[in-house]
Amino acid sequence: MLTLHVLIEILLKLPPLSLFRLKFVSKSWNALINDPTFISKHLSLSLQQKHIILQGRLVRTNSKQFVHSILKFPLHRSLTSIQDVHFAFDEDRSVSLHDVNFSDDSAYLYMINHSHGLVCLRGSDDDIFLCNIATRQLRKLPPSIIYQDEMENQPEDIYVAKYLNSGTQGFCYDAKSKDFKVVRVLHFLIEDCYSYVPPRVEIYDLSKDRWREIDGSCGAIIHWHSLFDMYHEGKFYWWANNFKYNFEDPTKYMPQIIQTFDISEEVFGQIWYPEALRRKVKYSRQSLGILNGSIVLFDYIHSGQNDKMFDIWKMEKDEFGAILWLKLFTVGPISKVEYPLLFVSSNELLMECKEGELILYDIKTGEYKELPIKGYQELKGRNNMKATFYVKSLLSVEGGNVINYEF
Numbered sequence: 001m002l003t004l005h006v007l008i009e010i011l012l013k014l015p016p017l018s019l020f021r022l023k024f025v026s027k028s029w030n031a032l033i034n035d036p037t038f039i040s041k042h043l044s045l046s047l048q049q050k051h052i053i054l055q056g057r058l059v060r061t062n063s064k065q066f067v068h069s070i071l072k073f074p075l076h077r078s079l080t081s082i083q084d085v086h087f088a089f090d091e092d093r094s095v096s097l098h099d100v101n102f103s104d105d106s107a108y109l110y111m112i113n114h115s116h117g118l119v120c121l122r123g124s125d126d127d128i129f130l131c132n133i134a135t136r137q138l139r140k141l142p143p144s145i146i147y148q149d150e151m152e153n154q155p156e157d158i159y160v161a162k163y164l165n166s167g168t169q170g171f172c173y174d175a176k177s178k179d180f181k182v183v184r185v186l187h188f189l190i191e192d193c194y195s196y197v198p199p200r201v202e203i204y205d206l207s208k209d210r211w212r213e214i215d216g217s218c219g220a221i222i223h224w225h226s227l228f229d230m231y232h233e234g235k236f237y238w239w240a241n242n243f244k245y246n247f248e249d250p251t252k253y254m255p256q257i258i259q260t261f262d263i264s265e266e267v268f269g270q271i272w273y274p275e276a277l278r279r280k281v282k283y284s285r286q287s288l289g290i291l292n293g294s295i296v297l298f299d300y301i302h303s304g305q306n307d308k309m310f311d312i313w314k315m316e317k318d319e320f321g322a323i324l325w326l327k328l329f330t331v332g333p334i335s336k337v338e339y340p341l342l343f344v345s346s347n348e349l350l351m352e353c354k355e356g357e358l359i360l361y362d363i364k365t366g367e368y369k370e371l372p373i374k375g376y377q378e379l380k381g382r383n384n385m386k387a388t389f390y391v392k393s394l395l396s397v398e399g400g401n402v403i404n405y406e407f
Helices: 004-012 016-022 027-034 036-046 145-152
Strands: 051-060 063-072 082-085 109-115 118-123 128-132 137-140 162-174 179-190 200-205 210-214 221-223 230-232 235-241 256-262 267-271 286-291 294-302 307-317 323-335 337-343 348-353 357-362 368-374 386-390
Touching (some): 004 036, 016 036, 027 036, 051 109, 118 162, 128 179, 162 230, 235 267, 286 337, 323 337
Antiparallel strands (some): 051 063, 051 386, 063 082, 109 118, 118 128, 128 137, 179 200, 200 210, 230 235, 235 256, 256 267, 286 294, 294 307, 357 368
C-alpha cells in the first residue's frame, strides 16, 4: 500500500487535467489535490517545463483559422508538440470549452495575458473571460460596472454624446493581496468635440468576483496594442498619449509615453521614451519585451524594401530610482521579418515574418531557423501573432474559493 508521501510524489508528476479528474476518486483525494500546498508544489514543478502560448491567424489543414496554440520547448524545425486550443461556448456563453473551430468572427477571443496557468481573454464584444486550458475551465466575468453607468447617464444631446474607446486591459496575480486581478481602462470620448475626458478604471478581484472602480485621473489616453502591452514584476506597461485635448490647437504635438500601473498599490505612473526616440515614436514602430529579467524596447528601423533592423534599448534605474535607457545592440538587417514577438532565451528571439511564418533568430550569430507554423495576414503591415510564456497549473478560475495561492 502506498504511503501518503509516495502518493503525493506520484500525483505531483501528473498533468493538471488528469489530476482534475482524479479529484472525483474520493473525498480524501479531492482534499489533497485542492490543498494549496499541493497546488503550489505542482506549479513549482510545472515552471521547470517551458511552454509558449501563441495567438494568431494560422493555416490549419489548408484552411485559415484564428487559433491559440501551445508550443512545447525545445523549439525546432520539426516541431511536433503543437497543441491547438479552440474556445467555444454554449448558448449562455458560460462554462464550456471544446475542441471545435469557430466560423464566426464574433466568437474570437483575444489573449490579454497569462499568469500562473490562467489565461485572460477578451471577446470581440468586450466580454472578459478567465480560462485554465490545462484543466479545461472557462469563466465569464461580470459585465463592466463603468460601461453600464456611462450608458445609463448618457446625455440626450447627440452633439455631446459619448462613445466608448475601450482602451486596454491587464491581468496578473497580485502577490500583496494574494489574488488574481483584471484591470480595465475605459475611455469615453466626447463625439465631435476636443474636450478631454479622464479615463475611468475598474478592477476585478477573483476572490470577490466583482468589479470596483478606482481613481482614473492618470492624465493619459492609453491605447491597446498587442505587442506593446507588458506586465513585469508587479507593473503593467502600456502605450499612451500624454495630453489633454485643446480647443485652441487640437493639432498640437501629443507627447507619447509608456503608462505604468502598479497592481498592488493601484496607482498610475509615466515613463518617457529614450531621448533619441521621443519625436519619432509611433506605436506601430515600437514594442516591449523582457530580456534577462529586464524590460527592453524594440525600435523598428527599415533598412530596405524587404529588410528590417531593430534597435534594442534596456530600461534601467539610477541610484535615485530615475528611469534610464541604455541602447544594447541592433538586430539585423533581417530579410522578410515583420515583428519581434518574444525572447525565449538570452540569445533566441521569436519573430514573425511578413507572410506569417515564424522563425527563431539567434541574436549573437545572426542565424535563424524556421518553425513549422504558417500564418497569414489579413492586413499588410499589421502584426498577426502574439506570444507569451505559459505554464500548466491546477489553479481554479472559480471565484469565492478559500484557497490562498502561495507562489
